[in-house]
Amino acid sequence: MAGPQQKKPGKTVPFFASLQVKYAMSYLVIFAVVLVLLNTYPVIASQDLLFTSKRDSLKSQTAVMASALMELESLSADQVARVMNMLDNMGLSRILVTDPAGLILYDSLEAGEKDQENQEEPEEPHYRYALYQEVVGALRGKDVFYSRYENDVFTSTAASPIVYRGMIIGSIYILEVDAAQGQLLSSLQQNLRTISLVIAAATLVMSTFFSKMLTARIAALLRAIRIVGEGEYGHRLQIEGRDEMAQMAEEFNQLTDRLQTTEEVRRRFVSDASHELKTPLASIRLLADSILQNDQIDRDTAREFVSDIGAEADRLTRITEHLLALTRLDSLPAGQTEPVDLSQVADRAVSMLLPVADAAGVTIEKDLKADCVVRSTGDDLYQICFNLIENAVKYNFPGGKVFVSVYRDTDQVLLEVGDTGVGIPEEDLPKIFNRFYRVDKARSRAAGGTGLGLSIARDTVRRHGGWITARPRHPEGTLFTVGFPQYTAQPDRDEEGEG
Structure with missing residues (x-):
């Protein structure tokens, strides 16, 4: 004996392929880009601002010094030293x-080291040249500025020519080493790094939280799909929020509602079909066993049993044919349609059923208007008319009447089949088009009914865009009404073009 069937576990999603990780990584990537910009743009902008400030400041200082020196007709070491001693060095390092040849006439570093008062003998002159590219540029008549930021220190140089009456008589070169501004910029970078670390930690926590919160609803939907896939159609999702996920949950619940309804209809249909098929099969088996077990059965009794077996076989055949017809209606698309006159089809169905009506003592009265054309197939319309008229004859009283009429009503063509028969109770009217539903089961079986004729008629009508209703007919009986869109012929395009 087989053990209980175990549920198949769902497939495990790889960690880096999960939506939660993807969402978290997307958040982290976005914030990483923001942090990179936060750590680069302010620093670069601050450096550029300081470079610009120093360029303007140093150029201004060189201009002041050059203006003071250009008053000298020629530059000598003593004259330059005298002028420079009167000027403020403005915090410059050198x-x-x-x-004009690049020979150094004044160096602030050497000037600060000399002690004029204690020098007894003059030093022997020594010659040094300023072999700096800034000086070379200045002697060529250019204002030169360079600045760099290394090891938390700004090192800036500037040089300008000294011009007297349009002639370059020398150059001035200044050097500034600014550690204070460098420390300020370094402190800014350190603060940005600290802020970035805090933001990164907060981003990691928030991205994990939000991604888990978002994917939790997706995981719940996935679990619900698996549960429904295992046959538990009553499972529902709890709808939270008003976003797209809530709409998906609502659509899922509506889908499971339809699946549950379809499954219930299928089970009921299978149960009803099994019951309907079991009854004639049981009768055939019982009659056959009676013939086989009775050795003394006479010929007339055996003939009667065989006749009953044939009747049950015919009934089984009708049920099978109706089931096949319903299956075709459920699974196959509508066939090739064409304009068909419903009055002519109804008249043919009445002609075919007249012998049955005469045998039952029922009169058929018809009122079939001309030019009642619908787009359908002749076979489908005939089956609808035949089923409705046959039911009206079968479930009528001897001496009763059946009324068949076809007419146009605005843009529709209506078929009405009424009778003076037993009628249908009000509470049963909504159910009579259900498969295997019969109001009076004993009378239906006696009349050879299968409980599928009205279902076939309804499905066939719907396939062609129509509708069907049933209501009590006063003073007695039942009235079935079928409506189809009226067919209107379209004018030939070729003829319109010729016109």
């Missing part, structure tokens, strides 16, 4: 003044 100041050089050269002649």
Whole structure:
């Protein structure tokens, strides 16, 4: 004996392929880009601002010094030193003044080290040249500025020519080493790094939280799909929020509602079909066993049993044919349609059923209007008319009447089949088009009914865009009404073109 069937576990999603990780990574990537910009743009902008400030400041200082020196007709070491001693060095690290050949006439570093008062003998002259590219550029008549930021220190140099009456008589070169501004910029970078670390930690926590919150609803939907896939059609999702996920949950619940309804209809149909097929099969089996077990059965009794077996076989055949017809209606698309006159089809169905009506003592009265054309197939319309008229004859009283009429009503063509028969109770009217539903089962079986004729008629009508209703007919009986869109012929395009 087989054990209980175990549920198949769902497929495990790889960690890096999960939506939660993807959402978290997307958040992290976005914030990483933001942090990179936060750590680069302000620093670069601050450096550029400081470079610009220093360029303007140093150029202004060189211009002032050059203006003071250009009053000298020629530059000598003593004259330059006298002028430079009167000027403020403005916090500069070094100041050089050269002649047109680049020979250093004044160096602030050496000037600060000399002690004029204690020098007894003059030093022997020594010659040094300022071999700096800034000085070379200045002696060519250019204002030069360079600045760099290394090891938390700004090092800036500037040079300008000294011009007297249009002639370059020398150059001035200044050097500034600014550690204070460098420390300020370094502190800014350190603060940005600290802020970035805090933001990164907060981003990691928030991205994990939000991605888990978002994917939790997706995981719940996935679990619900698996549960429904295992046959538990009563499972529903709890709808939270008003976003797209809530709409998906609502659509899922509506889908499971339809699946549950379809499954219930299928089970009921299978149960009813099994019951309907079981009854004639049981009768055939019982009659056959009676013939086989009774050795003394006479010929007339055996003939009667065989006749009953044939009747049950015919009934089984009708049920099978109706089931096949319903299956075709459920699974196959509508066939090739064409304009068909419903009055002519109804008249043919009445002609075919007249012998049955005469045998039952029922009169058929017809009122078939001309030019009642619908788009359908002749076979489908005939089956609808035949089923409705046959039911009206079968479930009528001897001496009763059946009324068949076809007419146009605005843009529709209506078929009405009424009778003076037993009628249908009000509470049963909504159910009579259900498969295997019969109001009076004993009378239906006696009349050879299968409980599928009205279902076939309804499905066939719907396939062609029509509708069907049933209501009590006063003073007695039942009235079935079928409506189809009226067919209107379209004018030939070729004829319109010729016109």
